[in-house]
Amino acid sequence: MTAEAISSRLASGVVDSSGPRGPKPKTVTVGRIGVYAFLILSALFFLMPLWVMVVTSLKTMPEIREGHLFNWPALLTFDPWLKAWDTACTGRDCNGLKPGFWNSVKITALSVPVSIVIAMINGYALSFWKYKGSELLFGILIFGAFVPYQVVIYPLIIGMRELSLFGTLPGIVIVHTIFGMPILTLLYRNFFASLPIELFKAGRVDGAGFWGIFFRIMLPMSVPITIVAIILQVTGIWNDFLFGTVFAGRENMPMTVQLNNIVTTTTGIREYNVNMAATILTAAVPLVVYFISGKWFVRGIAAGAVKG
Amino acid sequence: MTQIAEPGERAAPGFAGTAAERKPRTRRKFNIQSVLGTTPMIATAIGVFVICIIFSIIWSFTSSKLFPNFNFIGLQQYERLWRTDRWIISVQNVFVFGALSMVGGMIFGYLLAVFMDQRIRQEDLFRSIFLYPFAMSLVVTGLVWQWMFDPNLGIQSAVRQLGWTNFEFAPLVKQETALYGLVLGGLWNGVGVTMAIMLAGLRGVDSEIWKAAKVDGIPTWKTYLFIVLPMMKGAIATAFILSATGVVRVFDIVIAMTQGGPGVSTQMPAIYVIQHITDRANVAQGMAAATMMLVPVMLIIGLQYLFQWNAKRKAARI
Numbered sequence: 001m002t003a004e005a006i007s008s009r010l011a012s013g014v015v016d017s018s019g020p021r022g023p024k025p026k027t028v029t030v031g032r033i034g035v036y037a038f039l040i041l042s043a044l045f046f047l048m049p050l051w052v053m054v055v056t057s058l059k060t061m062p063e064i065r066e067g068h069l070f071n072w073p074a075l076l077t078f079d080p081w082l083k084a085w086d087t088a089c090t091g092r093d094c095n096g097l098k099p100g101f102w103n104s105v106k107i108t109a110l111s112v113p114v115s116i117v118i119a120m121i122n123g124y125a126l127s128f129w130k131y132k133g134s135e136l137l138f139g140i141l142i143f144g145a146f147v148p149y150q151v152v153i154y155p156l157i158i159g160m161r162e163l164s165l166f167g168t169l170p171g172i173v174i175v176h177t178i179f180g181m182p183i184l185t186l187l188y189r190n191f192f193a194s195l196p197i198e199l200f201k202a203g204r205v206d207g208a209g210f211w212g213i214f215f216r217i218m219l220p221m222s223v224p225i226t227i228v229a230i231i232l233q234v235t236g237i238w239n240d241f242l243f244g245t246v247f248a249g250r251e252n253m254p255m256t257v258q259l260n261n262i263v264t265t266t267t268g269i270r271e272y273n274v275n276m277a278a279t280i281l282t283a284a285v286p287l288v289v290y291f292i293s294g295k296w297f298v299r300g301i302a303a304g305a306v307k308g
Numbered sequence: 309m310t311q312i313a314e315p316g317e318r319a320a321p322g323f324a325g326t327a328a329e330r331k332p333r334t335r336r337k338f339n340i341q342s343v344l345g346t347t348p349m350i351a352t353a354i355g356v357f358v359i360c361i362i363f364s365i366i367w368s369f370t371s372s373k374l375f376p377n378f379n380f381i382g383l384q385q386y387e388r389l390w391r392t393d394r395w396i397i398s399v400q401n402v403f404v405f406g407a408l409s410m411v412g413g414m415i416f417g418y419l420l421a422v423f424m425d426q427r428i429r430q431e432d433l434f435r436s437i438f439l440y441p442f443a444m445s446l447v448v449t450g451l452v453w454q455w456m457f458d459p460n461l462g463i464q465s466a467v468r469q470l471g472w473t474n475f476e477f478a479p480l481v482k483q484e485t486a487l488y489g490l491v492l493g494g495l496w497n498g499v500g501v502t503m504a505i506m507l508a509g510l511r512g513v514d515s516e517i518w519k520a521a522k523v524d525g526i527p528t529w530k531t532y533l534f535i536v537l538p539m540m541k542g543a544i545a546t547a548f549i550l551s552a553t554g555v556v557r558v559f560d561i562v563i564a565m566t567q568g569g570p571g572v573s574t575q576m577p578a579i580y581v582i583q584h585i586t587d588r589a590n591v592a593q594g595m596a597a598a599t600m601m602l603v604p605v606m607l608i609i610g611l612q613y614l615f616q617w618n619a620k621r622k623a624a625r626i
Contacts, residue, residue, distance in 0.1 A: 035426045042420060043437045046496065049452040050440075056455065069456070069466035122349045129342035137346070137353045143609065144357035148556050148601045150581040154367070154591060155360035158376065178352050185349065210341035239445030241560040246582070256447045260564055263451050272455060279451050283444040290443035291436070298439065298504050 057081060057277035064272050080273035084281055088274050090261040097278050100258030104238055104285075106169060107254055111176035112233045116226065119181055123188025124218050128200050129210055138185070145182035149242060157246065167249025175247045176237050184229055191225040192218065231293050232300040235286040255282050361602070368595035376591050385596035395597060398575040401487060405576070406555035408491045409498075413551055414544070416495065417502025422532050424503065425510050435507075439500035446497060450564025453493035454480065483573040486566055490574055494561055498554065502547045509543025510536065552608075556601065577601050 052069060057080050059073040086096040093099075125131075126138055156175070157166060165171035199221075203213035244254035259282045263275045290297050343350075368386070371379045389395050420438060424431060441449065456462045459478035467475040479489035513536050521531040537544075559578040566574040577597060584594030 032426075035423050035428060038419075038423050039428065039434055042423075043434060046437050046441060046500070049449075049456060049496065052456055053452055064461060067461055067465045067469050069462055118348045121345045125342045125346045125349075129339050129345075131338050131342055134342075134346070137349055140353040140357050141349065144353070146553055146605050146609070147357065147361070148578065148598070148605065150578050151364050151598045151602050152356055152360040153582075154376075154585045154595060154598070155363035156356060157585075158363075159355075159360070177348070178356050181349065181352050210339060210345065214345075235443055239447075241445065241447050241563070242582075246586075256445050256560075259451070260447050263564075264567070272458075272461070275451065276455065279448050283448045286443045286445070287440065290440060294432075294436075297443070298435075 053276045053280050057084075057273050057280055059273055061269075061271060061273060077273075080271070080277040081281070083271075084262075084274045084278035088262050088271075088278060089268075090258055090265060097255060097258055097262065097281055100253055100255035101281070103248070103252050103258075104255040107172055107176070107244075107248070107252065108234060108237045110169070110173045111180070111237050112230060114173060115177040115180040115184060115233060116229050118177060119184030119229070120188050120219075120222060120226070121214070122181070122185040123190075123192050124214055125210075126185070126189045127192035127195075128213070138189070141182045141185055145186070149179065153242075153246060160247065166247065167252070169252050172243065172248045172252055172254075175243050176240070179243070180233055180236065183232070187225060187229055187232075188222070191222060195221065227293075227296055228300045231289060231297055234289050235297075238286050364595050365599050367592055368599045370592050372591040372595070374589040374591070385592045386600075388593065389596045389600070394572050394575055395577075395580055397572050398577045398580050399600075401574060402555065402558065402576050405487055405491060405494075405558065406552070408488070409494045409555060410548065410551050412491065412495055413499050413502045414547065416499050417547065418506050418537070420499065420503040421506035421510055424507055435500075435504070438503050441497045442500050444497070446494075446560035447564045449493050449497045450561040453489065453496070454565045457481075457489055480566055481570065483570050486570060486573045490562060490565055493565055494558070497561070498551065501550065505543050505547045505550075506540070509540035512543075513539055556604065 048070075055070070055072055056064065058076055058078070060075055060077050060079075063074060084096060085098055085101075087094050088096045126134055156178075160166040160171050160174075165174065195218075199217055200213060203217050208216060238254075239256060240254065241256045241260070244257045248254055248257070259278050262278050293300075366378075367376050369380050369382060370377055371381045371384075424434060428434070457464075457478055457480045459465075459481050462478065464475060464478045467477065479485035479492075517535060517539070518531065521535055526535070557578060558576050559582070562568060562574055562576050562579060568575045568579055577600070581594045581598045581601065584590045584597065588594075
């Protein structure tokens, strides 16, 4: 960016009330260069691992052994990607990442709607149909958001085993629903509490009850917040590692767990290009969600961080 | 949290818009559909966050090994826990890791937010770049940084090949530095979020403050540091709580990056618990460690209540 462009931009910059002002015009050039230098250096720091992942996954193993971590591959190859997807080994099984991918798809596709519908009803009930003790339950739920998972995980394993849900697909879906509930319920409760009460009253006047108002008035109104919830849940559940390790069992092992197994398998030669291709493949789904959703993603984080 | 619907109390129609949040909205004390609809919440709150925690605590006082039993042996598990080097190192590690990543994250995040606030071009592009790592799982983060920290083929060797033959940057292979490698990886993943929260906080500061500071001739950096920063308590608290809960739970990134090694130099309490309830088949010991993990959380919640209670008392007096 040229100094001319900067000064013209500053000159034309009509003072608006949207944000604080930049540095004074006198220090424009030096200050501006400093600002951009800092931002660009930071951006390079954040982009570096992505670049390294991509170039490593496209190199052949002999080229990787030469070093030159940051160089673009001299000999472009897509074999590591095929191998990571199809034939890479975890222990004895050599089916690549694809079983893990489909397991993660199954787990996410079931957990996201279940957890969101339940949280939506919770938030609705907590805003419009409080009953004796409902606020206490909500308090416990928020407390649950801050409890380290390790404190509840073992009794939960035992409970799941008693119900013969341990190591099954419904089991892992229930676990994701449980641990997503605090944040999602908070999200929906705050959303419904911000709606004008007249909406609810109009429904009551028309004779609608708990479910009538929920389906006819509240559900259609909560589309925007539900998009935020979906983004939050898809990335959260896809990226989960701990619950997948503990609760999913061998048959339903999610992609993150399988990725970790592939990379840390110590038998044989470590194929860094395959490992990096596998890593990108695992990161691809949440990254796509992130780049498509854009500002909604930021809203999701902010919403997840709102205090009760 | 403390409000429970009082029967008969209803918001006056003209009043409802503004006071809606505070006024109870129920007509009846008890609606059976509402209770039925929230059954999963009742089950989770009571079944998981109360009963499971109680069981964890109970089992920490027993001699449970591979399977839980109710053979109570008092505080022996805790005595053993605090005699175990592995645990003590875990606790030290989580404090060092937590302090470094929280302070580092706050400083770096605030700096990024301040620089982003200079009416720069391509703000959205920069924001996307700073935030995208957060979309990736901590396992992915750990594996990428493990590769970049590789002593023979990673950053260290790449820089050496450029001519600096004495360049050393492979923190994960040494016990003394492995934890700092983890901090760096964690920061890469999470700083963008701190930045986004701080930036939202900065934009929320009244523009009159800036005009006043300018009139008084206060330099921009001083305004940011001494005037604006103290006004952003909400944003700072949010970022703090978010990173604090992440720190207590730190597990995935360690497993992916170092598996607790070299030696026990990057062991964490969360790993200690999981190892004892799985591979080591010593449930009671794991539960004692888990109960200890609950202590800081309870302390923070207790402190918060104390502050709220204090503030209420003060408000009542005035």
